[in-house]
Amino acid sequence: MSKLDRERSIMSSFDLKKKSTLIGYGIMLLALLILTFTMLYPFGTTIFNSLKSKKEIFTFPPTYFPHHLVWGNYKEGFRYVHVVRAFWNTLVLFAGNAIIPLNVVALAAFSLSHMKLPFRKGITIFFMSTLMIPSATYLIPSFLNLQSLGLLDSYWALWLPAGANAFNILLLKSFFDGLHKEMFEAARIDGASELRCFFRIAVPLSLPVFSTLLIFAFTSTWNDWYWPSLVLTTREKFPIASVVYYDIVKSVNLTWNVKFSVLTAVMIPPLAFFMIFQKNIMHGLNLSGIKE
Numbered sequence: 001m002s003k004l005d006r007e008r009s010i011m012s013s014f015d016l017k018k019k020s021t022l023i024g025y026g027i028m029l030l031a032l033l034i035l036t037f038t039m040l041y042p043f044g045t046t047i048f049n050s051l052k053s054k055k056e057i058f059t060f061p062p063t064y065f066p067h068h069l070v071w072g073n074y075k076e077g078f079r080y081v082h083v084v085r086a087f088w089n090t091l092v093l094f095a096g097n098a099i100i101p102l103n104v105v106a107l108a109a110f111s112l113s114h115m116k117l118p119f120r121k122g123i124t125i126f127f128m129s130t131l132m133i134p135s136a137t138y139l140i141p142s143f144l145n146l147q148s149l150g151l152l153d154s155y156w157a158l159w160l161p162a163g164a165n166a167f168n169i170l171l172l173k174s175f176f177d178g179l180h181k182e183m184f185e186a187a188r189i190d191g192a193s194e195l196r197c198f199f200r201i202a203v204p205l206s207l208p209v210f211s212t213l214l215i216f217a218f219t220s221t222w223n224d225w226y227w228p229s230l231v232l233t234t235r236e237k238f239p240i241a242s243v244v245y246y247d248i249v250k251s252v253n254l255t256w257n258v259k260f261s262v263l264t265a266v267m268i269p270p271l272a273f274f275m276i277f278q279k280n281i282m283h284g285l286n287l288s289g290i291k292e
Contacts, residue, residue: 043267050074050261057256073261080254081262085236086243087269093158093228093239094221098214101163106210109172110198114184124173127166139230146231157231168213175209176202215277222270240266 044064049057050073052066078084111117112124142161151157184197192200203210225241232238238246244266248259 046260046267047264049257050264052257052260054255054257070257073257074265077254077258077262077265080251080258081243081247083240083243083262083265086238086240089237090221090239090241093155094218096155096159097162097217097221100159101165102168102210102213102217104163105165105168105213106172106203106206107198109169110176110202112169113173113176114179114181114197114202115194124170127169130166131170139227143230152231153233153237155237158228161227162217168216171213172206172209175206179205211277215273218273219270 048064048066051069051071053068053070056063056066056068112120117123146152146157146160151160179202183201187197187201221239223241224239225245228239229242229245232242235246244263248254248262251259254262
């Protein structure tokens, strides 16, 4: 492939010869480096403090890197905090958030995209308008509804509200709008029902965006602590975020180096999960914005 056939990037070598372009490029790189440092610094502080001794944690002036690695902090932290049980509770919550809400959200998005529903545009605008409402405004009504249904202190109190996610509905609808309607019309002519069109045609073609929603469900389940702490009263059912808050952050029995060791162990799985599936996230978001 010759140089003329290559796709031109945002800034070519000719642009970089200009002094104004170099200055602007340097400012952007500097801003990115500062942003990267501010985001990585808390992670490094948590990891390195988990390997320090109690005395080194409170030394002044403080040191960023530990002088001696104390791996026993992790053993002591897992002795006081039931992290394994919290991991299992989080996986159970994620399984419910992946199966139940996604089926409801996907069927709603498919109905708005490929079925002739009355007031379809009005329903879509209604879903879009709910994104502007702060979640704190309907926190108490949701709690009272679950209380009247007798679903408090059960995982259904977390699974059912997750099924009414307007953002996921609009994201899936945006992707479904890009699928050719002729495929579904041909399937209907052959006698396929709407559910068959959805499961046999729409779902296989939408695996990238479904994988993106699964990743979003995992991160939200892993990071959410307030709502589970509100609707769950049994400590044995708490997910990892609630355990971190009550047993680590608010604990007065654990030393800071032990707290940092447990926080580091809790921090690693979502980071590894994101690094493994980051291409799926970007690919799914890019596909969801394509319109034909």
